[in-house]
Amino acid sequence: MGLDTEAVTGWIAGLGIDFTGPLSFDRIGLGQSNLTYLVRDQDGNRWVLRRPPLGHLLASAHDVAREARILSALESTDVPSPRVFGLTEDPAVTEVPLLLMEFVDGEVVDRMPLAEALSEDRRRAIGISLAQTLAKIHAVDLEQAGLDDLASHKPYAARQLKRWGGQWEQSKTRECPDLDDLTRRLIAAQPAHTETTLVHGDFHLRNVITSAESGEVVAALDWELCTLGDPLADVGSLLAYWPAAGEDTGGDFPASALPGFPSREEISRIYLEATGRDPAALKFWHTLGLWKIAVIAEGVMRRARDEPQNAAESGTPTVERIDALVAKAREIADQAGI
Structure with missing residues (x-):
């Protein structure tokens, strides 16, 4: 195909x-x-x-x-x-x-049976390595790697809001007043742009290959959304893909709620200790991460509807999943005073 x-x-x-x-x-x-x-x-x-x-x-x-x-x-x-x-x-x-x-040999933990088969120690090792791998991505010397001109160095929050807000308007299948309201709130709460690093753009458990022995990340995949921007955006995105027990944002893959995987708080702490970065804007980026995933999911749903051969074997996102992401984003925004 x-x-x-x-x-x-x-x-x-x-x-x-x-x-x-x-x-x-x-x-x-x-x-x-x-x-x-x-x-x-x-x-x-x-x-x-x-x-x-x-x-x-x-x-x-x-x-x-x-x-x-x-x-x-x-x-x-x-x-x-x-x-x-x-x-x-x-x-x-x-x-x-x-x-x-x-082809990098290892294991992509992308289905619940695979995640459930892991020991709690292995789950913990994977979660820790995810945070450490993000720190490595954000430590790349842009000039030395030849990536300094990969994207704009202008404030990243504004660029993300413009891009994904535009994608929503082009790909949405319905009206969603809660998402529109959240977009307005995020635009009004943009943090100051203080640092520019390489940003993966879609970093989460399903987008890495891990060692079958140690759980260490041996390859980060799916770099199509990679850009230059605020490193905390990647952390917020990882947290957005990391539901806790009892939350309904994980769709068919709430793996991070299993015992052994570090909590969102612990993943944040490991990353911040490795990099020394200020966590002040992290809740903004967590909120934006959930909002962005909802926009992406809507686009996936639209593409699968327009061209059924694009659908992966796991199916496509549902309206209910997208609405749950928006609701969680609004909850985090409320907590942060956004």
Whole structure:
């Protein structure tokens, strides 16, 4: 689906990669944005291929070529990430950009049975490593990595509110007065912009590969939303994806509510101790993280409705899940005086 496998096989051969054909291409992962495929040869060698989703795309979204640039730059840093083998936009091979990268062995904890099978010690190790990996991402020297011009250095909150507010208007399937009210409140409460770092943009448990032995993050994935901005935005996003027991924002994946996984408070503390950053704006970024996930989920729901082949095997977000995210965001905003 979405690939001319014969043309792609020829392109891979042209990269100088040795393989025993024919290659197989299987859709993997639960991601519902860029499509991801496991590529295998007859000897069991593996690679990963990425392409944008099918159908109409919003401007600037799903930029696989940009993701390739970021991953290539990260190869010289401490950030765990897969190595890039090639990128093509050749119309003889593909109608959209294709990115071929390293297959990193490990475990993606993206389903509840996988999370439930982990020991409590392993769950705790994964949670701690998530916070530590964010600290590594935010420590990247932008000039040395060649990423200083990746995005604007203007205040990040304003950029995020403009971008995702615009995405909501383009992709919404209904009116949602509570989200509109939250957008207005966030615009009025923007914190001062004091620091610019690399920002992953969508960092959470399902977007990392962890060691099957130690639980340590061995690769951070899905860099398509990566930009330059306020590092606490990534922390807020991780907290937004980290429901506690009894909360209903996790949809089909409330893994962080299982015993052993650190609490949101502990994850924040580990990150702040590693970086020395001021937590004053963290509740703003937690609120914005929930708001942003709700906007993204609405877009996923819209794309799956318009083009059913984009839907991942886990299904698509529901109106009820999106409304729960908005309600939780409003709750955090109330606590913070936003």
